[in-house]
Amino acid sequence: MLETSASLPFVAKSRPALPETEGWPLVGSLPQILKDPFAFFAQARERYGDIYRLNLGLTKVVVLNHPRHAQHVLRDQGQNYRKGGPMWDAVRGLLGNGLVVSEGDFWLRQRRMMQPHFHRQRLVGLTDLMVEAIEESLDSWEAAAAAGEPVNLHQHFNQLTMRVIVRTLFGSALSREDMEQAGRAIGYALDYIMTAMITHALPGWLPLPGKKRYQQALAEFDEVVYRIIAQSRAGEGEENHLLAMLLNTVDEETGEGMSDKQLRDEVATIFLAGYETTSIVLTWAYDYLSQQPAVMAKLQAEVHEALQGRRPTFADLPKLPYTKMVLQEAMRIRPPSYWLPRTAVADDEMDGYDIPAGTNVISLTYMYHHHPEQWPDPERFDPERFTPEQSAGRHAFAWVPFGAGQRLCIGRDFSLMEGQLALAMMVQRFDVRRTQDEETKPQLSGTLRPKNGLPVILTRRND
Numbered sequence: 001m002l003e004t005s006a007s008l009p010f011v012a013k014s015r016p017a018l019p020e021t022e023g024w025p026l027v028g029s030l031p032q033i034l035k036d037p038f039a040f041f042a043q044a045r046e047r048y049g050d051i052y053r054l055n056l057g058l059t060k061v062v063v064l065n066h067p068r069h070a071q072h073v074l075r076d077q078g079q080n081y082r083k084g085g086p087m088w089d090a091v092r093g094l095l096g097n098g099l100v101v102s103e104g105d106f107w108l109r110q111r112r113m114m115q116p117h118f119h120r121q122r123l124v125g126l127t128d129l130m131v132e133a134i135e136e137s138l139d140s141w142e143a144a145a146a147a148g149e150p151v152n153l154h155q156h157f158n159q160l161t162m163r164v165i166v167r168t169l170f171g172s173a174l175s176r177e178d179m180e181q182a183g184r185a186i187g188y189a190l191d192y193i194m195t196a197m198i199t200h201a202l203p204g205w206l207p208l209p210g211k212k213r214y215q216q217a218l219a220e221f222d223e224v225v226y227r228i229i230a231q232s233r234a235g236e237g238e239e240n241h242l243l244a245m246l247l248n249t250v251d252e253e254t255g256e257g258m259s260d261k262q263l264r265d266e267v268a269t270i271f272l273a274g275y276e277t278t279s280i281v282l283t284w285a286y287d288y289l290s291q292q293p294a295v296m297a298k299l300q301a302e303v304h305e306a307l308q309g310r311r312p313t314f315a316d317l318p319k320l321p322y323t324k325m326v327l328q329e330a331m332r333i334r335p336p337s338y339w340l341p342r343t344a345v346a347d348d349e350m351d352g353y354d355i356p357a358g359t360n361v362i363s364l365t366y367m368y369h370h371h372p373e374q375w376p377d378p379e380r381f382d383p384e385r386f387t388p389e390q391s392a393g394r395h396a397f398a399w400v401p402f403g404a405g406q407r408l409c410i411g412r413d414f415s416l417m418e419g420q421l422a423l424a425m426m427v428q429r430f431d432v433r434r435t436q437d438e439e440t441k442p443q444l445s446g447t448l449r450p451k452n453g454l455p456v457i458l459t460r461r462n463d
Ligand code: HEM
Pocket: 099, 100, 101, 111, 269, 270, 273, 274, 275, 277, 278, 281, 335, 336, 337, 340, 341, 401, 402, 403, 404, 406, 407, 408, 409, 410, 411, 412, 414, 415
């Protein structure tokens, strides 16, 4: 019998090599990336296409720019793209085996146990805690507003979203001092993670700058969290917060609950994943709102009409669709998690290129959200993009700020709800005026923060 050509190795079709960015020896394209990362990514896509190899000198990664790639690596072939590589190793140092970093059966078990607590209907019970925390934060900004003092809105939103996460996680069980201790510690640890990523390959005994302080920060965080876990296990305090719910959850198959160590890892995960991300969205939303009076006026009109000056409730959320569209557009134009690193487990192929096992890929959310084929005039802030009419026909993975597939953010509904409530309450209470004309630049770090925050002056409104 004649062999078919497909079974003969010497006639196997060889695939073309991926285009590779130009760069210097040792550092590759790093200098250009550091100068202006997002301009670099936009230009690289135009020059090399939707998929290319990024030359970082000593290492190379494949960068994915089209929503079809998000569908491929996050959903269709999600099993083949795992959370390996230096960034995830650095995050593991902080979160242990928490949900963002765990994998395989262990991840599945944890996800099954935690998922029900994040369903929209379960969140109804957390709305009051959220609204209370937002209100306390806004109250604490009144003095600066009355004095006309400039404030950094990004820091303010960090404090607000931290208060929301702490209140919903722990109820009122956490004292102000404990909250500040945990917040400072995790804030420091987050900043240190970038250093940890760069230095992960060095031997563990090397005394790196900041490492001791990082370990101290982790110990401080753990001290607070283990104390609260012990109190909650002993049945002290109220029971409507997330920690209490996680404490009482058992795996349906084995009937076992989580150990203290696992609870600590999940609490650290929710803390880390859940507060700065939402704060970044609110800050970018205000960055654009403060420059687009027509969008702001429409938002204020919606909030006024829906709430007539009172506090929002869960039932009000459907009456605030434009508020949600403002948040969606802020997350499109400045996605807090702007890149998701993965490593291919087995050989694969994308767009006709070979992706051998072990390849590190970057799923570049930022470019999916700026792809000119999906988003005309991508640098323009325009919430109307999210009307049903304008959304029709768009690729299903063109907007993926919360990731996609199995590893979709568990806190998606939580943060959209928090964002809607916070934006509505902020719009009711304060007018915001920028104190500088320069464009706010994004900073290249683990998340897409505004480089120098957002300096503004707040003025009290009487809505
Ligand atoms: C605007 C706010 C937020 C953004 C943009 C965001 C973004 C993301 C993204 C992109 C992922 C997927 C990561 C990956 O696949 O590599 C993720 C996962 C996750 N997020 Fe969020 N997140 C937000 C808010 C929250 C909140 C409020 C919580 C908790 C209360 C949370 C908890 C988590 C957890 C636990 C995971 C891991 C899920 C898993 O792998 O099973 N996030 N988030």
